[in-house]
Structure formats: structure tokens, C-alpha cells
Amino acid sequence: MQELIQHIEGAWASEMPFVAYHLPEAGEVNCFFPKDSQLRYLQHYDEAGFIFSPFKIESQTIVFPEASSEVLKFKLIDFGKESKSKFSIKENPEEKENYLKLLWEAIDQIHAERFKKIVVSRKISTAYNLQHPSELFLKLTQFYPEAFTYVWYHPKVGLWAGASPEVLAKTYRTQFKTMALAGTKPADEDRDWTEKELDEQQMVTDEITDALKNHTENLQISERQTDKAGDLLHLRTDIRATLASSKLGDVLKAMHPTPAVCGLPKEKAYQFLKVNEAYDRDFYTGFFGELNMPQHNQRSSRTQNQENQAYKSVVRVSNLYVNLRCLSYADGTINIYVGGGITKDSVPEDEWLETVNKSRTMLKVL
Numbered sequence: 001m002q003e004l005i006q007h008i009e010g011a012w013a014s015e016m017p018f019v020a021y022h023l024p025e026a027g028e029v030n031c032f033f034p035k036d037s038q039l040r041y042l043q044h045y046d047e048a049g050f051i052f053s054p055f056k057i058e059s060q061t062i063v064f065p066e067a068s069s070e071v072l073k074f075k076l077i078d079f080g081k082e083s084k085s086k087f088s089i090k091e092n093p094e095e096k097e098n099y100l101k102l103l104w105e106a107i108d109q110i111h112a113e114r115f116k117k118i119v120v121s122r123k124i125s126t127a128y129n130l131q132h133p134s135e136l137f138l139k140l141t142q143f144y145p146e147a148f149t150y151v152w153y154h155p156k157v158g159l160w161a162g163a164s165p166e167v168l169a170k171t172y173r174t175q176f177k178t179m180a181l182a183g184t185k186p187a188d189e190d191r192d193w194t195e196k197e198l199d200e201q202q203m204v205t206d207e208i209t210d211a212l213k214n215h216t217e218n219l220q221i222s223e224r225q226t227d228k229a230g231d232l233l234h235l236r237t238d239i240r241a242t243l244a245s246s247k248l249g250d251v252l253k254a255m256h257p258t259p260a261v262c263g264l265p266k267e268k269a270y271q272f273l274k275v276n277e278a279y280d281r282d283f284y285t286g287f288f289g290e291l292n293m294p295q296h297n298q299r300s301s302r303t304q305n306q307e308n309q310a311y312k313s314v315v316r317v318s319n320l321y322v323n324l325r326c327l328s329y330a331d332g333t334i335n336i337y338v339g340g341g342i343t344k345d346s347v348p349e350d351e352w353l354e355t356v357n358k359s360r361t362m363l364k365v366l
């Protein structure tokens with residue numbers, strides 16, 4: 001653990017890129033330390049490494065290639081540091097008014113039947129002196145063991161950190177998994193899901209299923225369930241399929257941005273957001289994670305004349321998550337990114353409150 005902290009702090013102090021991450025419920029932390037600070041972009045989805053992809057489809061995906069990085073694993077130890085942060089941000093009335101205006105605009109457009117759903121968002125900025133990214137990362141792993149937690153840094157981009165509950169794509173050989181995640185309520189709110197929330201989540205399931213139809217076989221859709229993400233609950237449907245002749249890159253192109261983070265119809269919603277959201281989402285609602293990284297499986301095989309014999313197989317797997325419940329940091333400023341899905345039944349004040357609740361996921365670790 002001490003070694004992990006030293007590695008992260010060493011890279012940070014010498015302004016060298018790194019990523020440290022923890023997959024849901026995993027026993028270890030993985031890290032990439034690229035050997036130089038050149039910014040590399042992904043050319044093809046056959047490459048192996050850790051990728052960091054922005055929301056905008058026309059922008060390039062950054063890769064820390066496996067081949068030119070030091071790739072390390074560290075055992076994760078529960079260090080029992082449950083100290084909640086006292087850090088808070090005062091509500092800014094002007095920010096609230098602007099966001100309510102954006103929400104009304106989105107609702108008006110839905111009533112005018114331009115969209116069925118649109119996910120609007122905002123950025124909350126505050127002065128902050130981030131000294132130790134390893135501390136931030138370990139708190140994330142501690143508070144959100146069920147999420148994909150990470151801290152990512154490149155000197156030419158800045159630092160990002162987060163705790164994402166949302167799988168975009170997992171692959172194991174030809175097996176493909178994703179999920180439709182939508183609908184939000186506080187975990188301590190004792191109420192049923194509303195029609196609005198159920199409808200909103202169904203739209204996401206239908207659209208993802210549709211996008212996958214042309215690229216996969218054997219589509220399987222699970223029952224809908226409630227999923228906990230920090231202090232929030234979401235509705236979730238798991239979707240599995242077999243990748244036929246299509247490659248992961250084609251599937252991602254068909255899926256991203258899903259209606260969990262953009263809207264329906266996709267292209268119109270995307271254009272609306274470009275014009276009406278008064279800031280650049282950057283990597284928020286993009287995706288990130290392991291691309292074609294080796295997974296070592298140890299199995300025992302009993303062959304005809306032999307005793308049990310252990311053998312190792314290596315399978316290349318991908319684990320990509322949507323970049324939600326995240327923050328960025330550069331030059332003494334922290335930005336927390338939050339949004340929510342708007343449908344015809346949305347109430348602006350409730351949607352504002354939802355973003356306030358979502359911001360707590362990151363505020364807790366500051």
C-alpha cells in the first residue's frame with residue numbers, strides 16, 4: 001500500500017502521467033505509469049491499454065498503452081479511514097437560475113416533440129488545493145467499493161477522478177455485457193419508483209438493445225433491478241450478447257453516447273446539448289477503462305493419464321465504464337460534473353435537487 005502511495009505521489013510530483021483504478025469489489029488496485037509524457041491517441045480498438053475518452057464523438061480518445069507503460073498491481077488494504085469530509089460548496093443562486101432555465105428549455109422541447117428524453121448537466125467549480133491524489137483515490141476505493149473508482153492524470157490534460165456505477169462495455173472472448181442505468185433517488189428515501197423514472201429507464205434499455213441488434217447475437221435482457229451507487233439508488237437492466245463479426249470499436253460507435261447520458265433521438269439531443277449546455281463536458285459522460293488487457297486464469301485440468309494439472313490461460317478483456325460521479329482538477333480549481341435525465345414529466349426543482357445529491361458523491365472525498 002505504501003508502495004502504491006509512493007508511486008502515485010512520485011508521478012504527481014514529477015508531472016508524469018498515471019492512472020490508478022479499482023474495479024468493483026476487486027482485491028487489488030491496478031496502475032499504469034506511461035514511460036514518457038507524450039499524449040497518445042487511440043488509433044484502433046485492437047490496441048491494449050487504459051483509455052480515456054471524451055463525451056464528444058468528434059474528439060479523440062487518449063490511451064496509456066500497455067506496451068509503453070509500467071503496469072502494476074497492488075493489494076488493496078482496508079485502512080478503516082471512514083472520516084467524512086466537511087467540505088461543502090455554497091449554493092450559487094445564479095447557477096441555480098441558469099440551470100432551471102436549461103431544464104425548462106429541455107422540457108419545452110420535449111413537449112414540442114423534438115425529443116423524448118434529454119440528459120442535461122452542469123459543472124460545479126470551487127477553489128481547492130489538491131495535494132495528495134493518492135489520498136483522494138484511497139478514499140474513493142473506501143467509500144465506493146461497488147463502483148469503478150479511479151484517479152487519472154496527464155500533465156497536458158489535468159487530473160480526473162471518479163466513482164462510476166455504469167458499465168458501458170465488458171468483454172470476455174466473444175461475450176459482451178453492458179447495462180441500462182437510469183432513474184435516481186436517495187438511498188434513504190422510502191418510496192416506490194415513479195412512472196417517470198420507470199419510463200426513462202425503459203427508454204435507455206430499448207435504445208441500447210436497438211443499437212446492439214446489428215452488431216451482436218444472442219441478446220439477453222435481465223429483469224430490472226435497483227442498484228446502489230454511494231448514497232443513491234438507480235434502476236438497472238443488464239444486457240448481454242455475443243459479439244459476432246463486429247468488433248468492440250463498432251459496438252461502441254453504435255452505443256456511445258447512450259440515452260443514459262445524452263438523449264433520444266440521439267443526434268438531435270447531442271446538437272441540443274452542444275448549443276444549450278453552457279460549458280464543455282470534456283471527459284464527463286465519456287468513457288474510460290481497460291482495453292484488451294490480459295486476465296490470467298488459473299484452472300486445473302484432468303487429462304487422461306495425468307493427475308490434476310494446473311494450467312494458466314490468458315484472455316484479453318475490456319472493462320469500460322461511463323465517466324459519471326467524477327471531478328476534474330487543474331490549477332487550484334476542482335470541477336464536479338452532475339446531470340440527470342429529463343422527460344415530459346420532469347419537475348425542474350426536483351431535477352436541480354438530483355444534481356445536488358449527485359454532487360455529494362465527490363464532495364464526500366474532498
Ligand SMILES: C=C(O[C@@H]1C=C(C(=O)O)C=C[C@H]1O)C(=O)O
Nearest residue numbers: 181182183184260338339340341
Ligand atoms: C448523468 C448522470 O447520471 C446518469 C443519469 C441518471 C438519471 O437521470 O437518473 C442515472 C444514472 C446515470 O445514467 C450523472 O451522474 O451525472
